[in-house]
Structure formats: structure tokens, C-alpha cells
Amino acid sequence: MTDITNQTQAALAAIAAATSLNALEAQRLDTLGKKGWVSLALKTLGGMSPEQRAAAAPAIQTARADIAAALDARKAALETAELEARLARETIDLTLPAAPAPRGSVHPVSQVMDELAEIFADLGFAVATGPEIEDDWHNFTALNMDETHPARAMHDTFYFPDKSGDGKDILLRTHTSPVQIRSMLAQGAPIRLIAPGRVYRSDSDATHTPMFHQVEGLVVGRDIHLGHLKWTLETFFKAFFEREDIVLRLRPSYFPFTEPSVEVDVGYSTEGGRRVVGGHGDAPGHAWMELGGSGMVNRRVLEFAGIDPDEYQGFAFGLGIDRIAMLKYGMNDLRAFFDGDPRWLQHYGFSPFDQPTLAAGVGAKA
């Protein structure tokens, strides 16, 4: 009797002291296991007389019940502790894309727009936006193209059938230049901004799509001159293409909204059938490629936008985003940009983790 009580006390103490499920299992085998002392003691009851059994059984039954309860309680405690330790040890970032591989990708146009914003922000430019559904005053008139101006016809404009409430023609903007007007009217001078976005023209072949992307640039101040324009574009393209040997050529041209106007060409060579920017366009094996238009903002445009042209002057530029994206990332057909083919996107798209930063490189691609 005392033997069983002592043994039970010892077993309960050992169970309470068990620090692992393995140690606890060893205690179970020692007591309630097939060859455990409780099981063996229970077996002895079979060989006893009824009187002996009545005297011995309660102690053994009690020992078995107490030990079983202690084992269960200790097991639950150890399992809870183990779970809590795992929860503390293992962390899951629920903001990560779901496994296995994320299917979506960032479109090269979006990526390049982020790169533009990053580079120009470093030069002190704000990012401005304007509506894609414009009126002809902002898209043309205020940019020094009145109703009779021949340049209007060159834009292959998509017009809406109805006019605006105040009698203006409504259209899909043909360029990002109207954002110049809207921003100057809203903010006045000085001003320094880029305006990336979608533009529309009724035009379609391997290098033209009815919708495409431009980025407009505008800097107005008291003594801004063409040298600032050239430096800004050069600095931008060096950062964008991540090479120092970018050579720009400003070629005299005409735009109604700039005077003087220049077209911006970049020197390039062809390597393995692919155009690679860099080097002087007149050097052997090199040529010039047009990247966009620019010039000093026409006095008339400043006037339309409510800025005194005797006090302020500035430069503006317009670049094709799709075009510089193709140059940088090596695509050769513009139409594929807008087909939405997942295989194309898988190939040319970017990981959302490829955030362009000046420190890590604006062209980061794994």
C-alpha cells in the first residue's frame, strides 16, 4: 500500500518535471505502458482472492487514474509551450505575393515611368497629370495652334461627336503638352515638372499605335535657357540608360509651342541587330536617332497660360516613353506592348520588387 503511494508520488513528480514530449512518453511507458509497474500491479489482481483484491484494487486504480490524469495534463502543457515557441520563432510576411511564383509583372511602360519620376525627382521636378479627354483649347489653341493651324491636321486627332458645354471641341489628347498649360494656369511660375501619360492618335503600324505614352517636361524661371535644356536631357539620359557616353544632338526644327524648337537625337550603334545608345552619332558604325522634341517655350504659350513672357522664360520637351523603353529593354515591335500577352509580359515585365532607385540603379532587373 505505502509502496504504491510512494511509487505514485515519485511518478507524479517525474511527470511534472518532464520537459519534453519524449521524456513524458518514457514516464508513460514506465507506469501505464504494457510493462509499466501500474499495469503489472493491475495484472496481479487477477491472481488474488476476492477479499485480497477488494483490499488492493482501490489503491492501484487510484494510482492509475492519477498518473493518467497527470500525463494528460503535462502533455497538454508541453504542447501549448511548443506551439507558443513556434509562433514566436516563425514569422510569416502576409504582404508577400502568394507562392509559388507570382504570375503578374510590372509592365515596362509602368517601370519606365517610375524610372523617369525617380530621375527627374532627383533634379527637383514634380510629377503632374492632366485629363486624357481634353478640349481643343488646352490641346491646341493655348499651345499656339489656332483653328487654322496646319499642325492640327498632322495630329490625326480622335474627336468626340459632341462639344463641351462652353462650345469647345472635345478630343482625346494628342500629346502631353496640354498638361503644360493646365499646370502653368494652376501654379504660375516658376515651375519645374514632368507629365507622363497616355496620348492618342489615329495611327497604326509596327511603330505606331493609336494609344501611346509620352512624357512632357517643363521648366519656367527668370533666366532659363537652352543650355539648361541640353544639360537636363543629357543628365536624364545618362541616368536612364546608365551610361556616361550619351551624346545628344539638338537639331533645329519647328513646333508651334516652342521658339526656337529643336529635335533631340541620340547617338547609337547596332550590336547583334539591336540598337544600343551611346557614342557620337557621326562616329564610324554610329548613327543618330530621334528621341523627341523640345525648345524654348513660345511667348504666346506663356501668355495663354497667364505668365508674363517679359519676366519669365523656359524650356519644354516631349519624349516618347514607349520608344525609350524599347531602346533600353530591347523590344522591337511596339504593338506587342499593348497586346496583353502574358508570355510577353512574363519576358519583358518587371518584378514589383524592382523599384527603381538612384542608389540601386534605375534599371534594376534580376
Ligand code: DAH
Ligand atoms: N507635343 C509634341 C508632340 O507630341 C512633342 C513636343 C515637342 C513636346 C516639343 C514639347 C516640345 O514640349 O517642346 O509631338
